[in-house]
Amino acid sequence: MKLTIRRHQNDQNYDETFDIASLKVTTLLSALYEIKAKLDATLTFDAECRSGVCGACAVRVNGRETLACSYRVADGDRIEALAYHPVLRDLRVDKSQAQATLERILPRGETLEAASLVTPEEEARFRIQSDCILCDSCYSVCPVFAVEEGFAGPFALSRALRYAEDPRLGEDSKGSILQKIQEKGIWDCTLCGECTAVCPQGLDPKGDIMQLRSASLRAGYSDPTFAAQSFGGGDFGGGFGFDPNAGF
Ligand code: SF4
Ligand code: SF4
Ligand code: FES
Secondary structure (H helix, E strand, C coil): CEEEEEEEECCEEEEEEEECCCCCCCEHHHHHHHHHHHCCCCCCCCCCCCCCCCCCCEEEECCEEEECCCCECCCCEEEECCCCCCEEECCEECCHHHHHHHHHHCCCCCCCCCCCCCCHHHHHHHHHHHHCCCCCHHHHCCHHHHHCCCCCCHHHHHHHHHHHCCCCCCHHHHHHHHHHCCCCCCCCCCCCCHHHHHCCCCCCHHHHHHHHHHHHHHCCCCCHHHHHCCCCCCCCCCCCCCCCCCCC
16 A cells, blocks of 8 residues: 655655555554654654544645544545645644634634523534634635635634624624624635535534625625626616617
């Protein structure tokens, strides 16, 4: 059985194939540990819990994001670091840019109003967003995060919905969250759904972004790209590129 790993060492990028037939491996993470112990001690990757809880071991396998500790390795697999993250060494990436998006959006120094207790139904509504393990897979697959500096991105927007729905947070704080996601946030998303497709925790950032768009419209915000379009004047001409008075 062979495994190819995209290496990044001393500013050099190259593919290296390891024959792991003689190693005892099950998951991809166990293969990485075995390679490091028996074939190449310089191989660098991140992992902590080894059980799908911490999110540290996310990589791309054959171009798709996955948790190395949850993936059963197969012959011919090609392993790469997450995309759109600076690679520090081999499979280890710098997640600070993606994680900083949370800092920008989330309420800081707020106290939850304990008097307003959360009902089980309300808690169930936002429990799923709290299951995010910050693996960054959704940022690795997001076409907007790839090109737009400062884009809030999937997990930060899912977390924004989680707080926007929390009845213990004051209306001012909720309003502040909605205000913070208008620029480089919900309207910049293409709704491609890739973030939802790769999430190992079953979060639905695309669906959450759609809910935040609805909440924003109810709060009086509008889609800036839609507002920027011209739909013509009273004669129904102009913006559609069709002038009914021009004759045929
Ligand atoms: S749905 Fe939006 S946030 Fe999710 S990957 Fe696509 S562009 Fe990014
Ligand atoms: S939303 Fe899902 S894919 Fe994105 S960081 Fe959280 S757990 Fe990972
Ligand atoms: S090592 Fe923690 S999720 Fe894989």
